[in-house]
Amino acid sequence: MKLNAAVVGTGFIGPVHVEALKRIGVNVKGIVGSSPEKSIAASEDLNLPGRYESIEDVLRDDNVDVVHLATPNKFHFDQTKLALAAGKHVLCEKPLAMNSQQSAELVRIANESGLVTGVAYNIRFYPLCHEAAARISQSNFGETLHVTGSYVQDWLLKQSDFNWRVVAGEGGDLRAVADIGTHWLDLVQFITGQSVVSVCADLQTVHSTRYRAIGATLTFSGSENATETETEAIDINTEDAGCILLKFANGARGSLHVSQTTAGRKNCLRFEIAGSHQALSWNSEQPNSLWVGYRDRPAEMLIRDPATMSPSAAAIASYPGGHAEGFPDTFKQLFQTFYNYIADGDFAAPRQFPTFDDGHREVMLCEAILKSHREQAWVDVAHTA
Ligand SMILES: NC(=O)C1=CN([C@@H]2O[C@H](COP(=O)(O)OP(=O)(O)OC[C@H]3O[C@@H](n4cnc5c(N)ncnc54)[C@H](OP(=O)(O)O)[C@@H]3O)[C@@H](O)[C@H]2O)C=CC1
Ligand SMILES: O=C1CO[C@H](CO)[C@@H](O)[C@@H]1O
Numbered sequence: 601m602k603l604n605a606a607v608v609g610t611g612f613i614g615p616v617h618v619e620a621l622k623r624i625g626v627n628v629k630g631i632v633g634s635s636p637e638k639s640i641a642a643s644e645d646l647n648l649p650g651r652y653e654s655i656e657d658v659l660r661d662d663n664v665d666v667v668h669l670a671t672p673n674k675f676h677f678d679q680t681k682l683a684l685a686a687g688k689h690v691l692c693e694k695p696l697a698m699n700s701q702q703s704a705e706l707v708r709i710a711n712e713s714g715l716v717t718g719v720a721y722n723i724r725f726y727p728l729c730h731e732a733a734a735r736i737s738q739s740n741f742g743e744t745l746h747v748t749g750s751y752v753q754d755w756l757l758k759q760s761d762f763n764w765r766v767v768a769g770e771g772g773d774l775r776a777v778a779d780i781g782t783h784w785l786d787l788v789q790f791i792t793g794q795s796v797v798s799v800c801a802d803l804q805t806v807h808s809t810r811y812r813a814i815g816a817t818l819t820f821s822g823s824e825n826a827t828e829t830e831t832e833a834i835d836i837n838t839e840d841a842g843c844i845l846l847k848f849a850n851g852a853r854g855s856l857h858v859s860q861t862t863a864g865r866k867n868c869l870r871f872e873i874a875g876s877h878q879a880l881s882w883n884s885e886q887p888n889s890l891w892v893g894y895r896d897r898p899a900e901m902l903i904r905d906p907a908t909m910s911p912s913a914a915a916i917a918s919y920p921g922g923h924a925e926g927f928p929d930t931f932k933q934l935f936q937t938f939y940n941y942i943a944d945g946d947f948a949a950p951r952q953f954p955t956f957d958d959g960h961r962e963v964m965l966c967e968a969i970l971k972s973h974r975e976q977a978w979v980d981v982a983h984t985a
Contacts, residue, residue: 605666605668606650606667607628607631607668607670608632608670608679609631609671610638611670613670614631614642617670617931620931620935623932626666629663629664630648630650630651631646631648632652632655632658636654665688665689667689667690674772676695676697677697677702680709684709684715684717687713689715689716690715691717691720694962695772695778695962697963700967703959706960716938716947717956718951718955720931720934721787722927722934723930724930724934725916725934726925727913727914727925727933728882728902728904729787729790730913731890731902731910733792733912734909734913740877741877742876743875744874746853747854747873747874748856748872748874749869750857750868750869751857751868752860752862753780753866753867754862756861757860759810760831766838773838774803774839776860777803777839777858781844782962784858784871786958788854790954794849795849796854796965797847798847799847799965799981801842802843802844804842805838807861808835809833810836811831812831840860841857841859841860841861843855844857844972867884868883878894887925888924903921904921905917905922906920907920908921916933918932934954964981964982968982
């Protein structure tokens with residue numbers, strides 16, 4: 601079954617979606633941005649056939665089966681509702697919504713619609729992250745004891761670095777945690793099969809004022825690339841960094857450090873998961889190797905290779921060992937899993953991709969983290985819709 605897609609959002613990640621969809625043979629009909637001119641220019645740049653001027657144009661097109669939402673966070677709720685009302689399957693970028701009232705409503709509407717919905721927690725789709733999940737589910741790993749790690753970047757280090765994410769009204773009340781910490785939290789819960797049930801957070805705003813270049817800069821473009829020198833001062837109420845203690849459902853303990861102000865760390869997610877017999881450690885900047893630690897024999901470095909990995913990990917690796925796969929491949933593998941599910945047509949089957957339920961749980965987790973920081977106390981994570 602050949603499916604047709606359209607992408608909303610022409611900035612950093614929208615074109616990544618387009619590229620990944622083309623690689624798996626999905627027919628991408630067009631892309632839309634914030635204005636008719638930008639929408640048409642982006643479709644032309646990406647060699648897409650459609651000339652949509654707005655999301656409404658996309659939703660009117662009966663030939664579009666799936667809509668990808670790659671817009672700033674504050675648009676996800678309304679755009680998802682519109683797309684579902686128009687009968688489109690939806691793959692939404694993270695975080696699913698700005699708050700848990702919104703994300704709960706999206707779960708409800710999605711369930712009632714009978715359509716297929718997912719959230720782009722792409723990091724799960726590094727093959728060695730699936731391998732870690734497969735190994736932890738086996739008895740020789742033992743019980744999960746501790747889960748530690750970090751997600752750190754440097755693109756918001758300078759006071760002159762600016763992006764819509766730093767403004768609460770655009771990205772949400774939580775920023776570094778909701779923008780990148782949420783990937784780590786989704787990932788370790790996916791790998792361990794254990795939910796985070798309680799959190800104790802301490803967050804830090806490094807720059808309580810930032811300077812926005814008049815003529816805004818795009819994600820990852822760097823303040824030095826801003827074309828205008830004139831700036832305006834903006835008060836910032838969102839966190840640049842934070843530390844969070846974690847309790848998992850099985851009693852395991854953990855800690856996460858998140859920062860968008862760590863010089864030299866470009867986009868670095870690390871985890872170490874200690875079990876009662878083994879430990880596993882992985883770094884997104886060297887994603888093709890997974891460290892496996894033992895008490896009574898030398899540690900191993902497992903190299904991404906479909907010939908030696910577990911079946912679930914081999915299934916999402918397209919290239920033989922030694923042929924590095926990375927960030928763009930994670931979107932390809934996520935989308936392949938999502939589109940295969942739609943094409944198979946059995947929507948009662950288990951979903952092997954991040955769902956709106958997962959996205960909603962992440963939003964509730966973020967809210968617990970913010971509450972914990974504000975109260976300077978442990979907070980239990982709500983688990984109801
Ligand atoms: N899974 C992942 O690894 C990643 C996920 N993300 C997520 O993707 C989303 C987008 O982030 P990113 O690409 O970095 O952001 P950018 O700011 O780079 O791009 C957002 C784009 O959306 C466009 N836009 C704004 N409003 C609308 C609208 N109403 N309708 C259609 N388009 C609109 C913007 O247009 P204009 O340029 O005119 O402002 C811009 O081109 C966020 O939710 C983010 O969290 C982001 C990066 C990586
Ligand atoms: O989801 C995300 C992951 O990484 C980006 C960089 O690649 C982020 O900043 C972003 O929003």
